[in-house]
Amino acid sequence: MDSELSRITKLKGLEDWGTRKFKVRTLILASEALEVTTGESVKPELEANANAGVIAEHSRILRAWNKLDAIAQKIIVTTVSDQPLLHIINGEPARKMWQKLHDIFENKSETAEHILQQQWYTIGKDQGNDIPTHIAKVKDLAQRLSVLGEPSSDSMVMTKVLMTLPLAYSHFTTAWESTSVDQRTLSNLIARRNTNRGQ
Template identity: 50%
Template structure:
């Protein structure tokens, strides 16, 4: 009983709140495990179909960094493999390259000219992360230069409100 209680506590504190709803009323850790398997490891044709839909429609979220993007693709791939679907490393690398933003087109071209023995998933991932860091560094330099240029332009201009000469105007109305 004591070991089961410890196991229940470990399971309950290791899952997110929505997942906890599936196991909160379970009387034992075994029942918790069985419920989790029933909900999340359903090996039906429908679950394979849904994962394949995710795989084929996957696009890079602009908010994701490169490491997160690659991890999401790998996660879908691992879940498909767990359901018996064959996803090779080459397929995964192709999917990663296909989902890159257009600003990485030159990277994809360079990757295609890489020697075949160096075209590995880990090599692709590390090179993409380095390329992202390089792009971010360049973007910061460009943004810094634009800010400096804008500040310089603002300093160089005279205040149009202060420099306006007041004109005396008269209004002539013919009656």
């Protein structure tokens, strides 16, 4: 798990929350600690007047729960940068850490929505990114807008991708526009770009 954690770029802010949340949640799920993180599994409490057998069983279950909580905390803490870490530094259970991050980065405030809308209208293809990476960035931005109540259809995502391609890819855009309408799906756009990667 440590090697997988080291490959995740640390969460910095709203702009990379969507991808980081997905990666971190997947790691937590693979570690069998997701229910502890989401609060579906709560810390076991010992019943009053429990006998020795119940106390021993509770101790076993509590150790297992604490282990899963520690795993989830480790994943969360090691995948955020110093600034977001300040919000979860109180040593709280993984559930509260995860909820705080959600509260901060999925805040449906007008400011957050305005920032994402600006990014949507000004996004361009970074010179160092290939087309599949560019498509992934546009899809991620669309997903984050959807979280804030501004859903984007696949058609909008495809249009945004095609509008932001450099002139060097004009042949690709022309070929795509000549494709039959029923074949113009986001999955086909990605597949076609992959088959034309060498062009």
